[in-house]
Structures are given as structure tokens and as C-alpha cells.
Amino acid sequence: ERIGNRPTLEICGMWGGFIGEGFKTVIPSKAHAKISCRLVPNQDPARIGRLVTEYIQQLCPPTVTVEVVARGKGVYAFVAPFDSPEVQAAAEAYESVFGVAPVYQRSGGGIPVVSLFSGVLGLPVILMGFGLPDDNLHAPNEKMHLPNFYKGIATSIAFMEALVG
Structure with a gap:
């Protein structure tokens, strides 16, 4: 049930600061994350996208600028009933x-x-x-x-x- 019937929010990747060979002791000015959501039936992709964006924006303090860029519109989930x-x-x-x-x-x-x-x-x-x-x-x-x-x-x-x- 947990791998297919529940909605998820996944962090697919994160990066920021100096990411080359070696190291540098600097405070990064930018950070990035790629996330995705797995929807379940009766979830509207546009609404979920808005809610996730609003939540991320609410988490940021006033000293931080956040930009959420949606890649695609998302799709409605589909589940075939086992008894069909x-x-x-x-x-x-x-x-x-x-x-x-x-x-x-x-x-x-x-x-x-x-x-x-x-x-x-x-x-x-x-x-x-x-x-x-x-x-x-x-x-x-x-x-x-x-x-x-x-x-x-x-x-x-x-x-x-x-x-x-």
C-alpha cells in the first residue's frame, strides 16, 4: 500500500555552494532542490502544485528569496480496481x-x-x-x-x- 496508494513528495536532488573538486570554506549564496510529487486518485495536480509552492514559500524566512519553477503540469493519478x-x-x-x-x-x-x-x-x-x-x-x-x-x-x-x- 505504501509504495503505490499514498501520495508522496520526493526530494530528487539538492545542490548548492561550491560543488567542484576539492573544497572551499564559503557560505553558499544559492541552494537548489528538485522535487516531485506522486499523486493518488482525487488529487488535482494544479491544486497540489499550488499547495506545495505555497508551503515552500511559507517556510522561508524574510531574508531568503525562493523561486519555485514548475516543470510540466502534472497528471491525474489512475488506479485500476483489482476486481475490474x-x-x-x-x-x-x-x-x-x-x-x-x-x-x-x-x-x-x-x-x-x-x-x-x-x-x-x-x-x-x-x-x-x-x-x-x-x-x-x-x-x-x-x-x-x-x-x-x-x-x-x-x-x-x-x-x-x-x-x-
């Missing part, structure tokens, strides 16, 4: 190919097009993964276990067949 026909079709497809029932896991990844697709199509979007924990997803040395690649193709076919009945 589409999720059930995916579960049947996984079990038919892998031989075991899937374990449901919410993932708090940020794929903006998912909520757009769901809104335009009026259907839940089902993201189906076939990787292993050591596949190093999104890392420079990302890989995929070849048998899972082929089982993923078979599972996708079984899923589409289950959807059409």
Missing part, C-alpha cells in the same frame, strides 16, 4: 501462461499517458510486467530474462483473447 473485468482477464492470462496466480502489486510509477488513455477510452489501463527483481529496470545495465520475454508475449495474447471472450 480487465484486471481479472490479465490475472487469468498470467495464470494460464506462468502456471501460478499473480500477486497484485500497486506500483507508484509515473506514466502520464496512463490517465490520459483511461480518460479518453473510458477503460482501465492495465500495465503488465514480466521482469524479474534483478533485471535492473531503467538502469544502465537493464536486462530481461529471455524466457520471461517469450512468456510475456504469450501472456499478452492470452490477455487480449480473454478480453474479447
Whole structure:
């Protein structure tokens, strides 16, 4: 639940002062931070952006100047109900190919097009993964276990067949 169903505010990176080789004993005149927020259903991205900006501004003393720069507009969160026909079709497809029932896991990844697709199509979007924990997803040395690649193709076919009945 904590990795996918709760809103977050993450500090992605911070820097300031002298960041080159060696060191300098100076008081930095500037500091920077990159943050992001993971939203959950019923949170308005524009409202959350305003609230975060206002909160950051309230934290700063009068002697500090703060500038919040939004990168993008944010997107609404999407969650597919586990009991939806589409999720059930995916579960049947996984079990038919892998031989075991899937374990449901919410993932708090940020794929903006998912909520757009769901809104335009009026259907839940089902993201189906076939990787292993050591596949190093999104890392420079990302890989995929070849048998899972082929089982993923078979599972996708079984899923589409289950959807059409």
C-alpha cells in the first residue's frame, strides 16, 4: 500500500555552494532542490502544485528569496480496481501462461499517458510486467530474462483473447 496508494513528495536532488573538486570554506549564496510529487486518485495536480509552492514559500524566512519553477503540469493519478473485468482477464492470462496466480502489486510509477488513455477510452489501463527483481529496470545495465520475454508475449495474447471472450 505504501509504495503505490499514498501520495508522496520526493526530494530528487539538492545542490548548492561550491560543488567542484576539492573544497572551499564559503557560505553558499544559492541552494537548489528538485522535487516531485506522486499523486493518488482525487488529487488535482494544479491544486497540489499550488499547495506545495505555497508551503515552500511559507517556510522561508524574510531574508531568503525562493523561486519555485514548475516543470510540466502534472497528471491525474489512475488506479485500476483489482476486481475490474480487465484486471481479472490479465490475472487469468498470467495464470494460464506462468502456471501460478499473480500477486497484485500497486506500483507508484509515473506514466502520464496512463490517465490520459483511461480518460479518453473510458477503460482501465492495465500495465503488465514480466521482469524479474534483478533485471535492473531503467538502469544502465537493464536486462530481461529471455524466457520471461517469450512468456510475456504469450501472456499478452492470452490477455487480449480473454478480453474479447
